[in-house]
Amino acid sequence: MDARPIGVFDSGVGGLTVVSQMRRMLPGESIVYFGDLARLPYGSKSKQSIIQFSHQIMRFLLGQDVKAVIIACGTASSNSLEEMRASYSIPIMGVVEPGAHAAANKTRNKRIGVIGTEATVSSGAYGQLLAGLDPEIQVFSKACPLFVPLVEEGWFDDGVTREVIHRYLIPLKEEGVDTLILGCTHYPLLRGLIQEEMGEQVTLVDPSQEAALLMKSFLISHQRLAENAEGSVRFYASDSTEKFQRLAEVILDSPMMPVKRIAIENY
Amino acid sequence: MDARPIGVFDSGVGGLTVVSQMRRMLPGESIVYFGDLARLPYGSKSKQSIIQFSHQIMRFLLGQDVKAVIIACGTASSNSLEEMRASYSIPIMGVVEPGAHAAANKTRNKRIGVIGTEATVSSGAYGQLLAGLDPEIQVFSKACPLFVPLVEEGWFDDGVTREVIHRYLIPLKEEGVDTLILGCTHYPLLRGLIQEEMGEQVTLVDPSQEAALLMKSFLISHQRLAENAEGSVRFYASDSTEKFQRLAEVILDSPMMPVKRIAIENY
Structure with missing residues (x-):
């Protein structure tokens, strides 16, 4: 104790x-x-x-x-x-290690998406960890710098937020990821809209x-x-x-x- | 010299x-x-x-x-x-004093709009200066926290940016301002879209x-x-x-x- x-x-x-x-x-x-x-x-x-x-x-x-x-x-x-x-x-x-471990456990097709700030994405931290856990996993990442200010504006159920989410996530959807890591602590506040955009078959991982x-x-x-x-x-x-x-x-x-x-x- | x-x-x-x-x-x-x-x-x-x-x-x-x-x-x-x-x-x-002076010179109906960051708007600095220059001037201000990240994304000619501009500026338009101070140094990069939203009859003031x-x-x-x-x-x-x-x-x-x-x- x-x-x-x-x-x-x-x-x-x-x-x-x-x-x-x-x-x-x-x-x-x-x-x-x-x-x-x-x-x-x-x-x-x-x-x-x-x-x-x-x-x-x-x-x-x-x-x-x-x-x-x-x-x-x-x-x-x-x-x-x-x-x-x-x-x-x-x-x-x-938050990166627990997030990466959970995603590696949940993925079935070994295609994992990561969204985060520019610094998180450019660090490549999720990709390195996931490659270490399972070399067959492919990681697709996308920086979403407008998500934090949209959350801070409180525009949660909003057309602009939906359109920005659509624009940022469409490349990950096209890659056919089945698991998406919400790599910034603000993003779980947009969880509902992100799930809607990605579809119910995609598992969202909240590293928090x-x-x-x-x-x-x-x-x-x-x-x-x-x-x-x-x-x-x-x-x-x-x-x-x-x-x-x-x-x-x-x-x-x-x-x-x-x-x-x-x-x-x-x- | x-x-x-x-x-x-x-x-x-x-x-x-x-x-x-x-x-x-x-x-x-x-x-x-x-x-x-x-x-x-x-x-x-x-x-x-x-x-x-x-x-x-x-x-x-x-x-x-x-x-x-x-x-x-x-x-x-x-x-x-x-x-x-x-x-x-x-x-x-x-940049506030020169911006306020120029706006006071340009307004005809003495209704001036100010857009800026949250800290600029909540400081009330433009309002105080304009009141000192001409007590008849009425100031209408609006914080636009999404403008800076939109500029930094480089989404200059863009539907999302247009919609955000529309949403932030509509209250100022409804107040009938004839002069609008671009109270943040990023905003002149959105000048074209802001002018389009406000209409040609509104004078934009760039404090820079x-x-x-x-x-x-x-x-x-x-x-x-x-x-x-x-x-x-x-x-x-x-x-x-x-x-x-x-x-x-x-x-x-x-x-x-x-x-x-x-x-x-x-x-």
């Missing part, structure tokens, strides 16, 4: 989809969440910058005495996970959910569950904005706790 | 529309450009963060011995110009162009033109990305010079 909290970080609000899954699957765990609002989004930044940001956030979270960390951001998981694991001794999980599951089995197998009656969540961010508050309430489906602002560039 | 360069900064690539205008109007001036790629976009950040970022960039530019600075970013001009002027002794211009004009008259009236045969442009940025290179070549309509990466958080 280990009562210390789990650290979760993301460039912004998207990682709260992981928190939401963890609250459901691991209600006894406490969570320290960090959102890098001052520097979001990561999707258009270089690998070098993403690694630097991740180091600063890891140092902040270690100061909060976390027992493990989930990098709940597809872009940071694809670009900085290896470097973080080499630098810090606590267990660190990304798979990451929460993986954390759960890790804690059980290492006997490090917190076993609190009720875990707490503390929110930290590098900027304070109303938008974060508003979107967080949608994602967590509950009134938001106060968010403490941290000068992350000093870590 | 003053041969020192002029500093121009923006959160990213948008401020290059100001550089492009300056090259045309002031070919003898040298320019030092800084794009804050590691922290872009500013449009969704808090005033406090935008002021902090602006201070760091001003300190960097002063180290480059600039004679004057243009804050070529609607969001930073609206949120940090006053503070920068109070802190540094060189002349500092934003007005800022370059204002700098020109300042330099002439203070006898501080560089009078070089040909000015140079040096590019600095807080991150290095292919996207910057690609968009810069579109905006400046010439092959891009090398960009030097600066660790701006250390300034």
Whole structure:
């Protein structure tokens, strides 16, 4: 048993989809969440910058005495996970590995689609992992840079959003993928429309959910569950904005706790 | 005469529309450009963060011995110009004042529209300035957060872009504005479609162009033109990305010079 909290970080609000899954699957765990609002989004930044940001956030979270960390951001998981694991001794999980494992298990025709930010797609992280898991798997990927701003506008059931989804996904549909990885934590909020576009026969994989599951089995197998009656969540961010508050309430489906602002560039 | 360069900064690539205008109007001036790629976009950040970022960039530019600075970013001009002027002794211009002056001169029915990022619109900067210039002017503003990612996707002549423009601008059209300020440096790249939506009778004001004009008259009236045969442009940025290179070549309509990466958080 280990009562210390789990650290979760993301460039912004998207990682709260992981928190939401963890609250459901691991209600006894406490969570320290960090959102890098001052520097979001990561999707258009270089690998070098993403690694630097991740180091600063890891140092902040270690100061909060976390027992493990989930990098709940597809872009940071694809670009900085290896470097973080080499630098810090606590267990660190990304969303890419659990997402890739789940997709490899679910595909029948070995044709898997990956959608994500430009940085996630250009990192090739999903493709490398999937090739390692099964060399017969073919990966087709597509960057969808308009999905995040559409989600942030709240245009969920909307003609423009449908048309953008159609345009981005049509090449993957034409390749006949039977499994599609939602490689950015914002995308599960468009799940219904994406499923509609791809058709019911295509399996959608939500790496947030798979990451929460993986954390759960890790804690059980290492006997490090917190076993609190009720875990707490503390929110930290590098900027304070109303938008974060508003979107967080949608994602967590509950009134938001106060968010403490941290000068992350000093870590 | 003053041969020192002029500093121009923006959160990213948008401020290059100001550089492009300056090259045309002031070919003898040298320019030092800084794009804050590691922290872009500013449009969704808090005033406090935008002021902090602006201070760091001003300190960097002063180290480059600039004679004057243009804050070529609607969001930073609206949120940090006053503070920068109070802190540094060189002349500092934003894009908001020249944009507001031009709009006040052009309007006939005293109904002016302003479009920009969320931070520009919520700052109320255009409204305050226009009210000071003419208390009879009524200002109608609308944040258009999808315009920047649409420009960055390069979807210039496109059905989705048309529909998003229609949806954002219809309330301003209904208010009967006769002048519309393009309050974000990316928006002039959508000028044709915006003009089509608003109709030919509406005058579009491009603050980038007005800022370059204002700098020109300042330099002439203070006898501080560089009078070089040909000015140079040096590019600095807080991150290095292919996207910057690609968009810069579109905006400046010439092959891009090398960009030097600066660790701006250390300034």
